[in-house]
Each structure stands twice: as structure tokens, then as C-alpha cells.
Amino acid sequence: MGEFIGSVWWMIVSLGVLVTFHEFGHYWVARRCGVKVLRFSVGFGRPLWMRRNRNGTEFAIAAIPLGGYVKMLDEREVEVHPAERGLAFNHKTVWQRIAIVAAGPLANLILCVALLWAMFVLGKQDYSATIGRTTGMAQAAGLQAGDRVLSVDARSVVTASQAAMALTTAAMDRHDAKVEVRDAQDEVRTRTLPLSQLPAGFDERWVSSLAGLTWQFHLQPAMVEQVVPDSAAQGVLLPGDLIVAVDGERIDAADQVSPAIQALGKRGGPGMVEVLRGGERLALEITPRQGKDGRGQPTWQVGVGFPQSSAPAYDTTLQYGPLAAIPAALRETARAATDSLGMMRRIVTGNASLQNVSGPVTIARVANQTAQRGLDWFLWFLAVLSLSLCIINLLPIPILDGGHLLYYLIELVKGSPLSERAMATGQYIGLAMLAGLMGLAFYNDILGLVPR
Structure with a gap:
């Protein structure tokens, strides 16, 4: 219930901020063009709060916080007194109407840049694009643990999320990706990841994993947190032991321990578990016992538990000074816009799944998650959402701002309104x-709410 309330609250906050800026763009330019604004509303439905200014504009906060609107004086909607016809929206020139309609999406675009600027000045904590483990396709391509990805298809990346997005784009376009990395010897090398070989219908959310890439931040050290009483590990392993090998197989992360124990159990007999304890490397003999997992299925166990950390520590920070943050924010806005438009194009052409279209439930969940991660992440979320509102509103769909702009462009061509x-x-x-x-x-x- 706490997560539900938090999700609803942060969605209301997010949409409230973004809608207010969007509608203020319409309002500000309309007033500059001499249009009388009747109401500026954040939300739809019955007003919960309302004030009127000296120009006669009603400012309202309504009950349904899923949008907003600016209602202008317009002869097509209300009867206009002859003395006020010059203040009506429909009496303005086509260029003035274009400016008023375009001002909303433009306000969201400006807000996106401003939010990203604030994020970069504050410093956004993130995870570096460092490879923790490779298997399958990535291993065959020559990528190795410790490689730090510098670019994908000549597109520079700093974080793992940027690298994953670039790889996903290449996979959706069904072409092999040129991955430039800096290896453990500080040498820069280029590897070709054959993403075109991924099977048809692959899950676009897991391209990195399907390609055999595991990012370093996903790897949790195999540090023993607890030893189960009367288990095979009791008297052998201690809390604080770092498992580095099982039966001669190297262990780099906690998720490798269970498969290694299963292999040891199937082989039968005791095996050696190597651990680091107090600065010493010890080889300890242990014999797995057969038990049942959480689903009641038979499994081999030794009886140790690892820390269940909700999120690993960040290992990189994207931060700039106030001046340097301006071009950084502009570059990030351009990158995000390119990704969004590219995704829309791929959905239309069938190269991307329709599952990439998300609604208010997803927005609420992500709003809550990013708010919990810190102000830097919440600013990033608001910026991306603001940019999305800008792009969506500019789509040439009647009823959206882009549809109205389409009407006005037709009016410019034919010389008269539709x-x-x-x-x-x-x-x-x-x-x-x-x-x-x-x-x-x-x-x-x-x-997305249904367990899979």
C-alpha cells in the first residue's frame, strides 16, 4: 500500500509540474498576442481551488490530475461581445495561432533542458559501462570482464544504461554493433557484437543479457552473510568469508555459487571451496546436501546466505559546472529526442514491439522509483517525461497540439481556414x-503488473 500511495503521489507531482509548464507556455504567448484567456486549469473536472486575476482569467486546480488546459476566448466556443472580438483566438493571424499552439510543447522542451542542467550541476550518480562477465555471443566477439565500453556504433557512452540503449537500438534494427572498449591493459579495442543473429521475437528489454553481457554493477560479491545451523557449511564457512572458487571453478559473483554447488553435488563426494578470510586464501572441504528450493524442487545446498542488497553502490557521477552543464544538457536532450523519435519510427515500421508504449501506471511506478533513488534521478525522470510530452503533443493527430498545427499549415497553403x-x-x-x-x-x- 505504501508503494501504491507513493506512486500516485509522485505521479501527481510530476504531471502537475509538467502540465503547469506546458499550459503556461500557451498562456504566456496567448497574452503576448493579445488573446483573452478565460481559464488556466491544471487538471480536469470540478475545480478544487480557483482564483481570478485582474484580467479576468480564472486559475484553477481541478480534481482529475491527468492533464490541464488553457481556455481562450473563441467565437467557435462561446458568444463574444463585439467589443472583445479583437481579443478572440480565432481572430488572430495564422502565425499568431501557430505560435500560441506551439508554445506548449516548446515550454516542455525548455523545461527538459533546464531539468537536465540542474541534474548535471547537482551530479547524477549512475553505473559505469564496465563489463562484469561475458558469455555466448559477447565472449565469442572478444569482449571480456573488465572492459569499459566507450562507444557503440560511434555513439559515445558513459553509463551502462546508455550502452544498453545503444545496443538495443542496434538489435531492433537487426544489425551488428561496433563496440569500442578500453580493456584491463588500458588498450582501446573495437569488437563486433553480432546482434543481427539474435532470434526473431527477442525480448527488447534484455538485449544485453541475450548478447551475453553482464554489467559489473549487477555482480554482487559472494560474501557470506549467514551460515544456516546444522548445514553442510556450519563449522566450515564463516560470515564474512568471500568465496572465490568452488571445486576449482572461479567465482566472481554470488550468482555463480549456486550453479557451482549444483555441479559439485551432481559429481558426488566432497569438494574444495576457496575463500578469502582475514587476508588469507583458504581451501576448505565441503560436501553439499540435497534439499528443496523455495518451489519445493530438489536442489543441492551447503547452507549459506548472501546479502540481499536492493541496489549496488553507484560507481560513477555525471557532473558539470554551471556553464559546462548547458551544452551537456543540450546534448542529452538531443540524445533523448533521437532515441524517442527512433523508437516511435521503429514501432510504426514493426521493428520494435508495441509493448514499448506505456501509460499512467508505468509513469506512476517509475516516478516513485526515481524519487526514492534521489533528487538527481527524479530530475532525470521529469526531464525525460517533459520531452515525451513535447514530442507526443507535436504528433499530427487532431485534438493534440500537432493536429492544430497541421490545420494551420493547411490554412497557410490553401489561403483560408479549414x-x-x-x-x-x-x-x-x-x-x-x-x-x-x-x-x-x-x-x-x-x-506489466502480471508476474511472468
């Missing part, structure tokens, strides 16, 4: 398209 009937038809089409998109988003949200 007919009321044509615009009404467009609105119905837009509503249907938006309803379909929202339905898909909700479906994916619900699917």
Missing part, C-alpha cells in the same frame, strides 16, 4: 486514435 465540418471530422478521428493509443498503453501497463 471548414468547421472538416475540423470536426478531424477531431473525431483524433479522439479515436487517442483512445486507441491510450487503450494500448493501459493494456501494456496491466500486462
Whole structure:
């Protein structure tokens, strides 16, 4: 319940901030163009709070916090007194109407840059693009533990998430990725990861794993936290022991211990477990015993437990001074916009799964998760969401800002506004398209809540 309340709260905060900036963009430019604004509302439905300024604009916070709007004086919606016709939106030039409509998405774009600037000045903690272990495809390509990824297909990367996104993009496009790394000997080398060989219908969320890459931050040291009483490990292993080998097989992380124990149990008889204890490397004899796992299935056990850390410590920080953070924020905005537009293109062409379309449930969950990780991560989330609102609102779908801009561009070409009937038809089409998109988003949200 705590997670649910936190998710709802941070979604309201996030949408409240982003919608306020979006609508303020419309409002500010409308006032500069001499349009009378009747209401500035954050949220839909019944107003919970309202104030009126000296220009007659009502500022409201409404009950349903999933959007907002700016209502302007417009003869197509309300009866306008002859003395106020010059203040009506529909009496403004087409270029003024374009500026007013485009101002909302532009405000979200500016906010994205500002949030990323603040994030970089504060310093965003993250995980470096260092490889912890390789198997299969990655191992065959020559990638090794300790390699630090510098670029993927000539696109520079610093963090593991940037590298994973670049690899995912290459995999969706079905081409092999050129991965530039700095190895343990400080040599820069280029490896070719044959992502085109991934099977059809692969899960796009796990491209790195499917390619045989495990990032270093995913590897938890095999440090014994507890020894189960009356187990095979009692009297042999101690809390604080770091397991470095099992039956001659090297152990680099806790997730390798169980498979090694299963192999030892199947072989039968005792085996040697090598540990680091108090600065010494010890070889200790142990014999696994057969028990049952959490699902009641037979398994070989020695009776040790490892720390269940919720998140490993960050190993890198992206931080710049106030001036250097400006171009860094612009570059990150361009990178995020390229990724978002590329994903939309791939969804349309069928190269990417429709599961990449997310809705308010996912937004709420990610808002809560990033808020818990710290201000730096929450600023990043707000920036990405603000950019997404900018891009989505510019789609040429009637009812969205992009649809209105399409109407005005047609008006510029033909020299006169579209007919009321044509615009009404467009609105119905837009509503249907938006309803379909929202339905898909909700479906994916619900699917994401179902355990797999």
C-alpha cells in the first residue's frame, strides 16, 4: 500500500509540474498576442481551488490530475461581445495561432533542458559501462570482464544504461554493433557484437543479457552473510568469508555459487571451496546436501546466505559546472529526442514491439522509483517525461497540439481556414486514435503488473 500511495503521489507531482509548464507556455504567448484567456486549469473536472486575476482569467486546480488546459476566448466556443472580438483566438493571424499552439510543447522542451542542467550541476550518480562477465555471443566477439565500453556504433557512452540503449537500438534494427572498449591493459579495442543473429521475437528489454553481457554493477560479491545451523557449511564457512572458487571453478559473483554447488553435488563426494578470510586464501572441504528450493524442487545446498542488497553502490557521477552543464544538457536532450523519435519510427515500421508504449501506471511506478533513488534521478525522470510530452503533443493527430498545427499549415497553403465540418471530422478521428493509443498503453501497463 505504501508503494501504491507513493506512486500516485509522485505521479501527481510530476504531471502537475509538467502540465503547469506546458499550459503556461500557451498562456504566456496567448497574452503576448493579445488573446483573452478565460481559464488556466491544471487538471480536469470540478475545480478544487480557483482564483481570478485582474484580467479576468480564472486559475484553477481541478480534481482529475491527468492533464490541464488553457481556455481562450473563441467565437467557435462561446458568444463574444463585439467589443472583445479583437481579443478572440480565432481572430488572430495564422502565425499568431501557430505560435500560441506551439508554445506548449516548446515550454516542455525548455523545461527538459533546464531539468537536465540542474541534474548535471547537482551530479547524477549512475553505473559505469564496465563489463562484469561475458558469455555466448559477447565472449565469442572478444569482449571480456573488465572492459569499459566507450562507444557503440560511434555513439559515445558513459553509463551502462546508455550502452544498453545503444545496443538495443542496434538489435531492433537487426544489425551488428561496433563496440569500442578500453580493456584491463588500458588498450582501446573495437569488437563486433553480432546482434543481427539474435532470434526473431527477442525480448527488447534484455538485449544485453541475450548478447551475453553482464554489467559489473549487477555482480554482487559472494560474501557470506549467514551460515544456516546444522548445514553442510556450519563449522566450515564463516560470515564474512568471500568465496572465490568452488571445486576449482572461479567465482566472481554470488550468482555463480549456486550453479557451482549444483555441479559439485551432481559429481558426488566432497569438494574444495576457496575463500578469502582475514587476508588469507583458504581451501576448505565441503560436501553439499540435497534439499528443496523455495518451489519445493530438489536442489543441492551447503547452507549459506548472501546479502540481499536492493541496489549496488553507484560507481560513477555525471557532473558539470554551471556553464559546462548547458551544452551537456543540450546534448542529452538531443540524445533523448533521437532515441524517442527512433523508437516511435521503429514501432510504426514493426521493428520494435508495441509493448514499448506505456501509460499512467508505468509513469506512476517509475516516478516513485526515481524519487526514492534521489533528487538527481527524479530530475532525470521529469526531464525525460517533459520531452515525451513535447514530442507526443507535436504528433499530427487532431485534438493534440500537432493536429492544430497541421490545420494551420493547411490554412497557410490553401489561403483560408479549414471548414468547421472538416475540423470536426478531424477531431473525431483524433479522439479515436487517442483512445486507441491510450487503450494500448493501459493494456501494456496491466500486462506489466502480471508476474511472468
